Amino acid sequence: MRAAVSSDVVSVTAELVATRRAGEYQHLTFVAPGVAERARPGHFVALSVGGPTTAHLLRRCFSIHRVTPSGTYGGTVDVVVSAVGPGTRWITELRPHDTTGVIGPLGRPFPLPTEGVACVLVGGGYGSAPLFWLAEMLRERGCRVEMILGAATESRLFGVVEARRTADAVTICTDDGTAGRKGWVSEALPDMIDACGARVVYACGPMGMLSAVSSIAAAHGAVAQVAVEEAMACGVGVCMTCVLPVRDKHGTTRMVRSCVDGPVFRGDRVRWDAFADGLCTVPDDAHGATGMRAH
Amino acid sequence: MSTATDTSRPAADVELRVDLGAAPGRLTLDNPVMTASGCAANGPELHRFFDVRELGAFVTKTVMREPRSGRGTPRMAETPSGMLNSIGLQGPGIAAFVDTDLAWLAAHGARVLVSIAGGTGTEFAEVAATLAASEHVDSVIGVEVNISCPNVANRGQVFACDPGASARVMTLVREALPRDTPIIAKLSPDVTDIVDIASACLKAGASGLTMINTTLGMVVDLDRMRPQVAGVTGGLSGPAVRPIAVRAVWQVASAMREGRLPPAPIIGVGGIRTGRDALELIAVGATAVQVGTATFNDPMAPVRVRDELAEELARRGYASVRNAVGAALT
Ligand SMILES: Cc1cc2nc3c(=O)[nH]c(=O)nc-3n(C[C@H](O)[C@H](O)[C@H](O)COP(=O)(O)OP(=O)(O)OC[C@H]3O[C@@H](n4cnc5c(N)ncnc54)[C@H](O)[C@@H]3O)c2cc1C
Ligand SMILES: Cc1cc2nc3c(=O)[nH]c(=O)nc-3n(C[C@H](O)[C@H](O)[C@H](O)COP(=O)(O)O)c2cc1C
Ligand code: FES
Numbered sequence: 216m217r218a219a220v221s222s223d224v225v226s227v228t229a230e231l232v233a234t235r236r237a238g239e240y241q242h243l244t245f246v247a248p249g250v251a252e253r254a255r256p257g258h259f260v261a262l263s264v265g266g267p268t269t270a271h272l273l274r275r276c277f278s279i280h281r282v283t284p285s286g287t288y289g290g291t292v293d294v295v296v297s298a299v300g301p302g303t304r305w306i307t308e309l310r311p312h313d314t315t316g317v318i319g320p321l322g323r324p325f326p327l328p329t330e331g332v333a334c335v336l337v338g339g340g341y342g343s344a345p346l347f348w349l350a351e352m353l354r355e356r357g358c359r360v361e362m363i364l365g366a367a368t369e370s371r372l373f374g375v376v377e378a379r380r381t382a383d384a385v386t387i388c389t390d391d392g393t394a395g396r397k398g399w400v401s402e403a404l405p406d407m408i409d410a411c412g413a414r415v416v417y418a419c420g421p422m423g424m425l426s427a428v429s430s431i432a433a434a435h436g437a438v439a440q441v442a443v444e445e446a447m448a449c450g451v452g453v454c455m456t457c458v459l460p461v462r463d464k465h466g467t468t469r470m471v472r473s474c475v476d477g478p479v480f481r482g483d484r485v486r487w488d489a490f491a492d493g494l495c496t497v498p499d500d501a502h503g504a505t506g507m508r509a510h
Numbered sequence: 511m512s513t514a515t516d517t518s519r520p521a522a523d524v525e526l527r528v529d530l531g532a533a534p535g536r537l538t539l540d541n542p543v544m545t546a547s548g549c550a551a552n553g554p555e556l557h558r559f560f561d562v563r564e565l566g567a568f569v570t571k572t573v574m575r576e577p578r579s580g581r582g583t584p585r586m587a588e589t590p591s592g593m594l595n596s597i598g599l600q601g602p603g604i605a606a607f608v609d610t611d612l613a614w615l616a617a618h619g620a621r622v623l624v625s626i627a628g629g630t631g632t633e634f635a636e637v638a639a640t641l642a643a644s645e646h647v648d649s650v651i652g653v654e655v656n657i658s659c660p661n662v663a664n665r666g667q668v669f670a671c672d673p674g675a676s677a678r679v680m681t682l683v684r685e686a687l688p689r690d691t692p693i694i695a696k697l698s699p700d701v702t703d704i705v706d707i708a709s710a711c712l713k714a715g716a717s718g719l720t721m722i723n724t725t726l727g728m729v730v731d732l733d734r735m736r737p738q739v740a741g742v743t744g745g746l747s748g749p750a751v752r753p754i755a756v757r758a759v760w761q762v763a764s765a766m767r768e769g770r771l772p773p774a775p776i777i778g779v780g781g782i783r784t785g786r787d788a789l790e791l792i793a794v795g796a797t798a799v800q801v802g803t804a805t806f807n808d809p810m811a812p813v814r815v816r817d818e819l820a821e822e823l824a825r826r827g828y829a830s831v832r833n834a835v836g837a838a839l840t
Binding site for chain 1: 550585590734
């Protein structure tokens with residue numbers, strides 16, 4: 216594969232150098248020259264699956280867990296993968312020295328505050344993967360960082376040890392009470408924002424969680440920055456499958472691409488009212504919605 | 511109209527220039543490989559991966575008169591060697607398109623084939639007229655008319671299924687554009703006799719044909735026990751549909767050879783992933799090709815296919831791609 220021409224993204228053949236189990240997830244390290252140097256927390260990568268003659272044409276997207284710009288092998292990229300379907304299963308079964316295509320870094324990263332304010336980072340399931348790297352950057356800027364990790368059960372938590380190492384305070388929640396407090400992250404969040412006086416809440420995880428985090432943050436005077444997960448076919452902005460309704464700064468709702476305009480959005484800009492039952496409808500007041508009614 | 515020159519030469523020493531004009535020599539492309547409408551956005555996204563001037567032409571996402579939000583999500587499902595999509599022609603509307611998207615493509619030296627649509631014949635013509643009046647029209651090498659969209663006047667049946675409705679659209683678009691503008695009708699494979707539709711379009715003023723648009727399909731989400739895409743049905747694309755594209759191009763090109771249709775350039779599209787796939791469509795009569803869904807797998811696919819095509823031709827002893835056009839027609 217040829218290298219991409221632009222300075223901000225590369226498309227490379229990446230070699231897997233390490234893969235290990237992490238609860239129900241697989242944590243993989245790829246040598247992906249050029250990706251690490253350009254990546255910021257919140258960026259994602261698009262991996263090809265199945266080899267050069269694969270019948271799975273579409274790439275699979277994963278948050279970058281962390282990067283090492285100049286490791287022993289050259290720049291490496293880590294991802295944390297939950298095997299939910301054929302593509303993710305193929306990736307979790309890769310062995311060291313296997314290769315696959317990696318495009319990245321993609322999307323817009325988490326915006327960082329200019330001052331050292333307190334922040335709460337909320338991760339649901341593998342959604343915590345990009346947050347530790349973010350926590351390190353925030354602390355380098357003098358921010359106090361508290362983390363809440365939540366999952367259905369203990370084996371679906373990711374990075375509890377890492378959280379304790381990187382954050383100033385950590386709360387763990389599981390739906391079934393197998394680790395930490397029993398319940399949802401949204402139950403622990405309000406007190407945490409108030410106690411540390413958080414100005415920003417960063418979140419990554421299932422859409423229901425992001426919606427709850429966004430309204431709690433707003434109610435408690437914090438800005439929510441959420442990384443959404445929409446089904447993507449290309450990851451690079453050319454297919455228009457990954458859209459969701461988001462208000463722009465003038466208040467106009469537009470169906471925007473989460474792969475290029477996101478995946479990080481301000482929580483109070485996302486039209487959560489449009490999501491229900493695994494579907495997202497176009498709000499009646501969205502830009503271009505009247506154009507759809509004609510035909 | 512555009513005179514931008516190629517920025518990089520493919521490895522193999524094969525003449526890749528092709529003529530797409532209504533008359534020979536009127537519209538020469540540096541190479542026969544284009545993007546496919548709706549699979550490349552409108553320029554900046556792929557320009558991160560390769561220079562848009564390397565393409566024979568850049569085919570833009572189908573644009574209609576008004577801004578369109580597109581449908582709700584999920585908008586896609588992966589299928590074996592392909593995908594189903596139901597985007598709903600999301601777009602900015604023709605006015606914003608010419609001001610922003612076409613302006614960008616013109617500024618970057620792309621040769622642009624603009625894909626247009628409408629819910630009525632009049633809307634098609636209005637979109638074409640706005641394009642023709644644009645200050646960036648010099649970058650436009652032609653108009654691709656996407657007739658695989660619902661006809662308001664006929665209970666939403668797509669124009670492309672009806673020779674009369676297709677012909678009416680071509681006539682109105684022809685009247686709205688300067689006489690020498692190439693007009694390429696993009697046909698649907700979901701018809702009883704594609705030669706009939708091709709004939710109606712060419713007689714009504716189309717100067718060429720693009721084949722094929724997606725074919726209608728459906729996928730069921732068995733966890734939720736409902737259709738997987740919000741639009742219920744969707745368009746199937748990717749290598750899975752390539753044999754359908756080869757068949758459609760072969761049928762129409764054969765009819766031209768036999769004198770049942772006037773000769774006109776054909777642009778082949780459907781499932782092209784490699785240079786070999788491109789040559790297959792060229793061999794049954796396509797003069798140029800478009801790369802669509804494969805771009806989602808490899809953003810460099812259009813230029814890679816161009817280079818691989820040159821190698822495939824060289825290996826078979828062709829000095830020029832023109833010599834291979836229709837080589838497999840009997
Ligand atoms: C920005 C972003 C970051 C992500 N980060 C992670 C991560 O860190 N770890 C992790 O395990 N998963 C992550 N996901 C989800 C992951 O991409 C999907 O689980 C995966 O694509 C499913 O592929 P599959 O073949 O196993 O499943 P299938 O359901 O068979 O996938 C079929 C197709 O649908 C698309 N698709 C299906 N579900 C999703 C989804 N939830 N998101 C995006 N595309 C989907 C796939 O790309 C593929 O084209 C992320 C998704 C996005 C958009
Ligand atoms: C996501 C997606 C969006 C598309 N949008 C359009 C469109 O707006 N106009 C159009 O004429 N064709 C559209 N097409 C069809 C393609 O241009 C092409 O005809 C078809 O996908 C077959 O080629 P392929 O197999 O190389 O993708 C779209 C296809 C896909 C996959
Ligand atoms: S995934 Fe294709 S446009 Fe976002």
